[in-house]
Amino acid sequence: MVRRSFWLKIVSALVLFGAWQVAGMIPVSYAFPTFLESMSALARMAADGTLFTAYLETLRPLVVGVAISAFLGIGLGLWIGLSSRFDWLFSPIFIVMQAAPLAALIPLLVMAYGIGLTSKVFVVCIMAMPVIVLNTAGAVRNTPASLKEMGRSFLASDPEIIVKIIVPAASPVIFSGLRLGVSAGFIGAVLAELKITPTGVGDIITYSRSIADYPAMYAAIFSIILLAVLFLNLLERLEVYLFEGNVRGYASD
Amino acid sequence: MVMPQIKEVVDVPGAQEADNAVVARGISKTYGSVEALKNLTLEFPRGQLTSLLGPSGCGKTTLLKIIAGLLQPTAGEVEVNGKPVTGPGSDRAFVFQDFALLPWANVLRNAAFGLELRGVAKSEREAIAEKYIAEVGLKGFEKAYPHELSGGMRQRVGLARALAVDADVLLMDEPFSAVDEQTRRKFQEDLLNLVKHENKTFIFVTHSIEEAVYVSDQIAILLPRPSRVSEIIRPADLRHKNVDNIRRDPEYLDIVDSIWASLRSYVE
Numbered sequence: 001m002v003r004r005s006f007w008l009k010i011v012s013a014l015v016l017f018g019a020w021q022v023a024g025m026i027p028v029s030y031a032f033p034t035f036l037e038s039m040s041a042l043a044r045m046a047a048d049g050t051l052f053t054a055y056l057e058t059l060r061p062l063v064v065g066v067a068i069s070a071f072l073g074i075g076l077g078l079w080i081g082l083s084s085r086f087d088w089l090f091s092p093i094f095i096v097m098q099a100a101p102l103a104a105l106i107p108l109l110v111m112a113y114g115i116g117l118t119s120k121v122f123v124v125c126i127m128a129m130p131v132i133v134l135n136t137a138g139a140v141r142n143t144p145a146s147l148k149e150m151g152r153s154f155l156a157s158d159p160e161i162i163v164k165i166i167v168p169a170a171s172p173v174i175f176s177g178l179r180l181g182v183s184a185g186f187i188g189a190v191l192a193e194l195k196i197t198p199t200g201v202g203d204i205i206t207y208s209r210s211i212a213d214y215p216a217m218y219a220a221i222f223s224i225i226l227l228a229v230l231f232l233n234l235l236e237r238l239e240v241y242l243f244e245g246n247v248r249g250y251a252s253d
Numbered sequence: 254m255v256m257p258q259i260k261e262v263v264d265v266p267g268a269q270e271a272d273n274a275v276v277a278r279g280i281s282k283t284y285g286s287v288e289a290l291k292n293l294t295l296e297f298p299r300g301q302l303t304s305l306l307g308p309s310g311c312g313k314t315t316l317l318k319i320i321a322g323l324l325q326p327t328a329g330e331v332e333v334n335g336k337p338v339t340g341p342g343s344d345r346a347f348v349f350q351d352f353a354l355l356p357w358a359n360v361l362r363n364a365a366f367g368l369e370l371r372g373v374a375k376s377e378r379e380a381i382a383e384k385y386i387a388e389v390g391l392k393g394f395e396k397a398y399p400h401e402l403s404g405g406m407r408q409r410v411g412l413a414r415a416l417a418v419d420a421d422v423l424l425m426d427e428p429f430s431a432v433d434e435q436t437r438r439k440f441q442e443d444l445l446n447l448v449k450h451e452n453k454t455f456i457f458v459t460h461s462i463e464e465a466v467y468v469s470d471q472i473a474i475l476l477p478r479p480s481r482v483s484e485i486i487r488p489a490d491l492r493h494k495n496v497d498n499i500r501r502d503p504e505y506l507d508i509v510d511s512i513w514a515s516l517r518s519y520v521e
Contacts, residue, residue, distance in 0.1 A: 150353035153321050154367040168357045201327045243357045
């Protein structure tokens with residue numbers, strides 16, 4: 001089984017990259033490089049170190065923002081899910097946050113917090129947090145009543161019911177919220193670098209486009225997608241490690 | 254509507270009447286304006302199986318949850334071993350209709366979960382759980398997860414969990430209603446063995462007349478609107494007969510018939 005899904009992944013990657021290569025060779029657009037050109041640009045940027053210095057810059061707001069969103073988001077989500085009063089108080093904030101057109105709000109954030117790290121962390125959080133909070137709260141609220149009743153009848157204390165029953169029962173949905181939140185966080189990080197100040201990977205994208213170095217631009221975009229996919233896989237590993245019984249066959253692996 | 258004739262079908266006076274493991278006195282429970290239970294009094298003799306039987310909506314599960322301490326009665330009180338119930342206690346264990354197993358935990362951890370919540374050390378609680386997993390016939394499935402088991406096997410895990418905490422009173426809420434007919438028959442036979450060999454008091458909620466007559470020492474028939482105990486039946490002679498012959502015993506058939514006669518007007 002593992003074998004077959006591994007080969008399927010390889011095949012689907014080959015098909016995608018092949019299609020990219022063909023589309024670049026036609027070419028569908030003057031501004032669309034082939035797969036191999038983009039990869040060689042990626043290798044060049046990796047070799048001369050620009051890619052790594054860029055990521056050092058980009059990862060800072062990303063990691064800080066995702067970490068804040070994950071811890072605060074799950075914490076708030078638990079709280080909202082457990083208490084209807086906090087649901088009433090906090091849920092609307094996150095629903096508005098999720099629906100808000102972020103690109104239009106960025107100038108406001110810049111006015112309030114300047115063009116530094118703070119604004120970028122904010123952008124990542126606004127992107128990542130609502131889905132984490134709302135998923136966690138919904139999952140906690142939907143814990144099967146009979147499981148909670150079971151805990152009480154076997155003399156669990158309230159903290160034990162939360163730690164041993166509610167959180168594990170909610171974990172599949174919490175993790176799917178985390179996956180969505182983290183991918184939104186990646187989008188937020190790049191958005192911040194494109195909209196606030198061009199630094200890191202956003203700088204490579206903006207600068208390469210301005211000098212018409214399209215292979216480098218696509219290489220930068222490709223690298224951030226690759227990083228996001230790797231990170232999401234890591235998150236899934238963590239879930240499997242923490243809650244083995246949750247595994248009923250995910251699409252990957 | 255014709256009120257059913259209320260009568261004692263079989264009653265053996267004097268037998269173990271003094272020693273009750275559980276006593277419910279004057280229990281009332283209202284949800285808003287809905288009366289789920291009204292001034293209900295019932296005694297549960299020690300070491301015996303008492304069924305709560307009745308049509309849906311008669312409050313039998315509510316009564317069981319009040320005895321478990323999961324619900325507070327609006328009036329009245331429950332005593333277990335002479336002590337009033339204020340909440341869930343170590344003297345009672347619950348078997349759930351929908352099994353209530355932790356889907357992320359394997360059979361061993363599920364069966365040991367009651368002990369885990371009581372703070373029993375890991376090696377000790379797993380040894381106890383293993384013993385009861387074997388007793389309910391699931392030896393070899395310790396590492397399996399609930400979604401890998403059939404409904405009947407899942408309920409066996411629920412039973413092992415309740416047995417592992419070694420409570421005096423076992424509360425079973427329609428435990429066999431979610432398993433198929435053949436598994437249910439096997440369960441009923443196993444339950445008779447359990448009642449005979451474990452020195453525990455069983456309180457068993459069911460909506461199946463045949464099941465109640467087959468497994469019970471005492472059947473309390475509950476009727477709705479307003480909820481009350483309409484009669485108590487003790488199929489005393491059946492207990493001493495061979496389990497294989499119970500279902501064609503004339504006494505068994507008579508009791509099943511008479512219970513149906515008193516319940517039929519309440520079933521819409």
